[in-house]
Amino acid sequence: MKNVFEVIKDRRSTRAFKPEQIERADLEQILEAGSWAPSGKGFQGWHFCALHSAEKVGRLAAAIRGALQLPESYCFYGAPTLVIVSYLREHPHAWLDGAAAVQNMLLAAEGLGLGSCWINQLRVCCDDPAVRPLLTELGVPENHLVIACVALGQIAQPTAPKPRAEGVINIVE
Ligand SMILES: Cc1cc2nc3c(=O)[nH]c(=O)nc-3n(C[C@H](O)[C@H](O)[C@H](O)COP(=O)(O)O)c2cc1C
Numbered sequence: 001m002k003n004v005f006e007v008i009k010d011r012r013s014t015r016a017f018k019p020e021q022i023e024r025a026d027l028e029q030i031l032e033a034g035s036w037a038p039s040g041k042g043f044q045g046w047h048f049c050a051l052h053s054a055e056k057v058g059r060l061a062a063a064i065r066g067a068l069q070l071p072e073s074y075c076f077y078g079a080p081t082l083v084i085v086s087y088l089r090e091h092p093h094a095w096l097d098g099a100a101a102v103q104n105m106l107l108a109a110e111g112l113g114l115g116s117c118w119i120n121q122l123r124v125c126c127d128d129p130a131v132r133p134l135l136t137e138l139g140v141p142e143n144h145l146v147i148a149c150v151a152l153g154q155i156a157q158p159t160a161p162k163p164r165a166e167g168v169i170n171i172v173e
């Protein structure tokens with residue numbers, strides 16, 4: 001197992017997944033990692049709806065394509081599993097807590113040797129009439145907003161790292 005700094009530095013956004021499904025045990029570990037993220041005042045107002053089915057992931061991609069008029073190629077890069085991270089509407093820490101949970105899951109995936117990608121589009125269309133009924137059917141609470149999705153799968157094509165921005169660290173002693 002890699003150490004935590006290797007996991008942090010090696011994680012990349014995967015944008016080409018293999019079609020093979022990931023193990024349910026790996027998915028469960030990734031979801032558990034999300035649930036162990038910090039949250040403001042320990043509120044934990046999040047929900048993780050995991051689609052461990054390429055068919056259901058495809059149905060969601062089609063609904064998003066319809067709502068946002070995206071091309072047919074929009075399919076979460078072929079990921080066979082997708083986690084929808086949602087949070088209680090209008091909670092002041094929703095975006096911060098949700099983002100922390102997302103990052104925990106991205107890192108957990110890297111630790112398990114899996115690819116992952118933060119996916120944004122459902123955030124802006126989760127209340128679209130073409131999308132919300134499907135989210136309800138899948139088990140996303142109606143009093144929740146979608147924070148992000150996490151695409152998961154085996155890596156078909158590795159992503160090169162981007163150079164780090166300079167001048168962003170200042171140590172004062
Ligand atoms: C708030 C946020 C939204 C993102 N949305 C998307 C997305 O919709 N699709 C995508 O391919 N990557 C998305 N990303 C991933 C970024 O593009 C990626 O982290 C960045 O290019 C750096 O690459 P790396 O993750 O490989 O280090 C998102 C990342 C963040 C933090």
